Amino acid sequence: MELHSVGENAMMLYLGEQTSPEVSARVQAAAAAVESALGNDLVDLVPSYASLLIVYDALATDHLSVAHRVHNSIRNLGEMSNREGRTVVLPVYYDPEAGADLEAVAERAGLDTDEVIALHTGVEYRVYAIGFAPGFAYLGEVDERIATPRLATPRQRVPRGAVAIADRQTAVYPATSPGGWNLIGRCPVRMFDPDADPSMPVSVGDRVRFEQVSRNRFFELGGELE
Amino acid sequence: MSLRVTQPGILSLLQDGGRYGRHRIGLTNGGPLDAEAFYYCNRLLGNPPGSTVIEISFGGTRLEAQVDSYICLTGADMPLHINGREAPGWQVVPVRAGDEIAVEFARHGCRAYLGVADGFDIAPSFGSSATVMREHIGGLRGDKLHTGDTLPCRAVGDRRCLSLPPRWRPRYQEHVTLRVIPGYQQSRFSRLQQRRFFSHGYTVTDRCDRMGYRLEGPAISCEIDGILSEGICAGAIQIPPDGQPIVLLNDRQTIGGYPKIGSALSLDTAHLAQLTPGGTVHFAPITPHAAHNALHLAHSFRQRAPLQEQQP
Numbered sequence: 247m248e249l250h251s252v253g254e255n256a257m258m259l260y261l262g263e264q265t266s267p268e269v270s271a272r273v274q275a276a277a278a279a280v281e282s283a284l285g286n287d288l289v290d291l292v293p294s295y296a297s298l299l300i301v302y303d304a305l306a307t308d309h310l311s312v313a314h315r316v317h318n319s320i321r322n323l324g325e326m327s328n329r330e331g332r333t334v335v336l337p338v339y340y341d342p343e344a345g346a347d348l349e350a351v352a353e354r355a356g357l358d359t360d361e362v363i364a365l366h367t368g369v370e371y372r373v374y375a376i377g378f379a380p381g382f383a384y385l386g387e388v389d390e391r392i393a394t395p396r397l398a399t400p401r402q403r404v405p406r407g408a409v410a411i412a413d414r415q416t417a418v419y420p421a422t423s424p425g426g427w428n429l430i431g432r433c434p435v436r437m438f439d440p441d442a443d444p445s446m447p448v449s450v451g452d453r454v455r456f457e458q459v460s461r462n463r464f465f466e467l468g469g470e471l472e
Numbered sequence: 473m474s475l476r477v478t479q480p481g482i483l484s485l486l487q488d489g490g491r492y493g494r495h496r497i498g499l500t501n502g503g504p505l506d507a508e509a510f511y512y513c514n515r516l517l518g519n520p521p522g523s524t525v526i527e528i529s530f531g532g533t534r535l536e537a538q539v540d541s542y543i544c545l546t547g548a549d550m551p552l553h554i555n556g557r558e559a560p561g562w563q564v565v566p567v568r569a570g571d572e573i574a575v576e577f578a579r580h581g582c583r584a585y586l587g588v589a590d591g592f593d594i595a596p597s598f599g600s601s602a603t604v605m606r607e608h609i610g611g612l613r614g615d616k617l618h619t620g621d622t623l624p625c626r627a628v629g630d631r632r633c634l635s636l637p638p639r640w641r642p643r644y645q646e647h648v649t650l651r652v653i654p655g656y657q658q659s660r661f662s663r664l665q666q667r668r669f670f671s672h673g674y675t676v677t678d679r680c681d682r683m684g685y686r687l688e689g690p691a692i693s694c695e696i697d698g699i700l701s702e703g704i705c706a707g708a709i710q711i712p713p714d715g716q717p718i719v720l721l722n723d724r725q726t727i728g729g730y731p732k733i734g735s736a737l738s739l740d741t742a743h744l745a746q747l748t749p750g751g752t753v754h755f756a757p758i759t760p761h762a763a764h765n766a767l768h769l770a771h772s773f774r775q776r777a778p779l780q781e782q783q784p
Contacts, residue, residue, distance in 0.1 A: 250655055250656075251655055251760040252656050252735055253653055253655065253706070253708065253734075254653060254707070254735065254737055256735070258655070258656065258702070258703070263700075265700065289492050289493065290493055290494075290495045291495065291496060292495045292496070292726055294700070294702045295700045295702070296700050297700070297702040297703065299495075299702065299704070301495075304764065305768065308764050309764065375701055375727055376496060376498045376727075377498050377726045377728075378498065379606075380497060380498040380609070381498055384701070420498075421608070440597060440598070440609060445497060450496065
């Protein structure tokens with residue numbers, strides 16, 4: 247475990263060097279511990295794969311006080327890291343009309359598309375990080391057999407709800423945006439809705455399972471294809 | 473009651489102090505690029521700190537007052553005209569319903585702050601009115617100002633016409649020294665590379681916006697190409713594989729996987745954001761202690777800056 251000053255009002259806590267469910271659980275536990283230890287001096291937290299960025303109010307406290315409180319708060323992290331997130335099930339319509347790269351992913355893996363779907367739905371993923379865009383949740387890890395590198399040339403436009411793979415990560419695009427991930431299906435659930443409370447169906451540390459739905463069911467659930 | 477946009481200019485955005493505590497759902501900070509000029513704008517007007525103003529980049533913005541109130545323009549040197557007559561910047565100026573307020577193109581610097589007495593009344597989104605166009609959040613419709621937009625504000629009749637004396641105003645230069653707290657992957661840059669970074673000048677490229685300023689100069693190499701994606705604080709200096717530094721600002725992505733050599737002080741990124749392409753930058757290392765002191769000094773300096781009453 248390492249804690250460093252990284253800016254005038256920010257410290258970075260590293261909790262491991264690899265992506266793993268254990269490290270992610272430690273990040274989660276540390277986030278909760280730091281939040282209660284810093285109280286109103288805390289401005290923001292960014293939990294990620296193996297690290298926690300801690301942004302504090304630099305006019306109310308300083309890095310020495312923050313370091314002291316963070317160290318104290320994470321002393322008993324081992325006992326706290328058993329906390330489990332929720333499990334969220336996300337419906338996906340897998341089809342070349344909904345995921346333009348589904349066939350290419352299958353071909354690259356030497357599988358048929360049903361096998362790709364079975365592998366993608368057969369794993370319980372963990373939300374490792376949220377970023378890139380509001381509501382963009384990085385989920386891992388994808389079965390090695392269907393891990394697919396990013397496109398050489400990113401698309402100008404990936405539709406909202408696109409379910410995609412990049413290496414051993416998978417995600418649902420929360421909004422229409424440019425993107426270089428391989429599209430394999432479409433999810434009707436909005437991953438980010440500024441008018442909803444909560445605005446996201448998942449948070450870091452939660453588990454996500456994908457469930458295959460038919461074209462009709464996809465539309466019933468509010469999905470759209472353009 | 474409002475100010476109506478008759479010409480939006482190149483980029484005019486409603487901004488308050490910024491959006492905080494929302495990184496966990498991927499929302500960035502937004503807020504004024506030049507927090508110092510923003511602060512003075514509200515202080516001169518007697519507004520609560522962090523009241524919503526318009527951040528005008530480059531200029532060319534015109535509004536029509538539909539209310540009797542007071543305005544104030546701070547930041548970059550953009551001539552202010554009211555009904556065609558020049559009015560002073562860094563000073564509270566009365567306006568009456570029907571007046572035309574014109575903020576011309578910048579002669580120096582590139583971000584100005586146009587505030588109104590009591591601030592613009594904009595419904596907050598995730599606790600803030602700060603407009604982040606990339607996220608389509610804040611301001612009006614999550615977008616920059618357009619012709620015909622009306623910016624609600626109150627009729628105010630009793631403000632003093634305060635000004636900030638010239639010697640207290642920030643001076644925007646073509647060269648900015650960024651004080652940098654070494655951190656993040658700093659140890660993955662060799663001593664030679666760190667020396668190169670801190671001893672050479674860099675030039676602002678045309679890829680500079682509210683997300684970040686991309687600089688050009690001697691390339692800095694890092695032992696590693698990428699890292700596990702991690703949180704990025706304001707001012708973080710990212711070194712992508714081409715070795716050209718990017719100073720990340722208010723609208724940056726909240727996480728990323730490029731190595732970072734440290735973070736620039738917000739007091740200095742306020743001045744960086746006033747640079748246009750061709751402006752030059754140097755980096756100077758400082759300790760977290762020195763940064764802490766500098767922040768407190770600047771904070772108390774701003775609060776003590778004497779304001780002078782002018783005849784309206």
